[in-house]
Amino acid sequence: MIMAEEKKNIPKLRFREFTGDNANAWELRKFFDNIERVIDFRGRTPKKLGMEWSDEGYIVLSALNVKDSYIDFTADVHYANQDLYDKWMVGNELYEGQVLFTTEAPMGNVAQVPDNRKYVLSQRTIAFNIDKKKVTNDFLAILLRSQNVQLTLKSLASGGTAQGVSQKSLSQLRVIVPINIKEQQKIGSFFRHLDELITLHQRMLDEYKTLKKTMLSKIFPKNGEKYPELRFFGFTDAWEQRKLGEIVEWSKGSGLSKDALNIQGIGVPVIHYADLYKFNSVQKEVIHWTMNDIGTKIPENNLLFPMSDVTPDGLARTSTVLQSNVKAGGDVLIAKLNKDILSTFMSYQINRNKNQILPLVTGTTVRHINSKSLSTLKVTVPGKNEQKYVGSILMRFDSLIALHQRELELLKTLKKTMLQQMFV
Structure with a gap:
């Protein structure tokens, strides 16, 4: 393809064989x-x-x-x-x-x-x-x-x-x-193949999301039960029922207004409470930094909860951040898990059972949640090796979902650009 001259009823971008002496106007x-x-x-x-x-x-x-x-x-x-x-x-x-x-x-x-x-x-x-x-x-x-x-x-x-x-x-x-039917065929064929790629990635994205949802429903025990429906080979012991407050130490973030944030990677990596609404169960990297020396340092093996929102659903979530030396701003509730519990495992379990958080939310116009109520949340815990397997398989699904999501967005952007350039 080459760029065409700016002329009436001639697209900016054309296949080479329809330029020059063959550059008929549409x-x-x-x-x-x-x-x-x-x-x-x-x-x-x-x-x-x-x-x-x-x-x-x-x-x-x-x-x-x-x-x-x-x-x-x-x-x-x-x-x-x-x-x-x-x-x-x-x-x-x-x-x-x-x-x-x-x-x-x-x-x-x-x-x-x-x-x-x-x-x-x-x-x-x-x-x-x-x-x-x-x-x-x-x-x-x-x-x-x-x-x-x-x-x-x-x-x-x-x-x-x-x-x-x-x-x-x-x-x-x-x-x-185009007057030339061959130019129509060329353009149509190009976009048909592009659409096939988009459809392929959309289908694979949907399939991975469905498979992850199925895994989440089977890889953790149902409420009140001690054994999951689906297990990795070699694991047979019952899962232990605990309360979240028994396995964490609570702290809170501090400071950090939106005006102090940047997305250029300048300064200290930080988490504003609103970031938590965008995070996955396992978040490898933050999306904001700050030049200010404010915030509470987040410990390793953490769970992070937003403490306020305008809807109850917004509070029914948690994330664990794997990046080190990150600080949390105000309205971020920090839970440091004990050494026998992996945050990657527990984050997926809590999000899978998020409906258990909804009754703990208080407030009307602005909703709130606190460490006292979250401490009553019931969880089930297997041995550390099984936690590692469960967390790793779910992280793998998230990586595949993110990969196809990125590919899909790139292809859609390419298609949008080509539509703008190849049509009058």
Whole structure:
């Protein structure tokens, strides 16, 4: 790709073979000049046909399933039997790669039919039968997600909370497209592969989050029990039931206003109480530093609790910080665990059982929690080696989740940048 000259209806960034002598300007068209037929704006339901959804059969695609560039097969999926499919879709069959568009709730999501299975098209979602001489499906899919088109769609939308576009509104849409169908193919293919990478990382991220949630439900004993459902090989002893106050020494952070913080790594690493709402169960590094000599030094093997918030849920959390020589500001409650209890293990357990903290919260407008009430929190403790195994496997999940989250954010940023540069 190379940067193109600033000219009317020519994108800033183009594939090399469409520059120089081949640098034709893109063409302004009515949107429907690219479309042979729309399926469909009628918004039917099975009841209008005297029928109901089925427990199995053909998958129904609605606005809940059409996400940004992919089909979500887990979101409120319905099915249609053969009779309903025959009455609803015969003559309007969908095909692989066909562009789907949500007209309302939410408006403006775009995806493509993922394969050649037979699908039923439900309410608030339409499909476009393209004019193949003028546009490709891959290009149309990304064109509808470009910044200018999305902004125009919002200006054409109507309605209150649930904004939507009608067929009449879409007829007013103007788009700028490459005249050369090969340039459309190249652009469409590029973004399709980019979307596939984004979908892959999103799927893996969701799977790791689900797997971690499952592990958390099985790797700790249920309330009142002494044995977890899932254990590492070689561990058979019962877990010991304790109260948190029996295994910690309490202290508090001090000072440290927001004005004293920086994110450039200048000075002493510190934790402002608001940072705790952003931290994971195990936080390897802080996110703030200060030049001021204030705060309370956090001991090794710690648990940190925020002491005030406007919601009870905000207080139902803890973190352990692995970085050394960190200071805590005011409204941070510090628990130093005894040497037989690992903070990495205990932090995951307390967060997994956070509903036990909610009854301990006091206050109305501003909610509070203190060491006296948290000391009554019931926990269960295995031997130190088993604690180490449990903590390490959960930390591994967090590392994988963070990795795919970063990759996903980078890919989405790349896509946003390319959309801005490669479209007029």
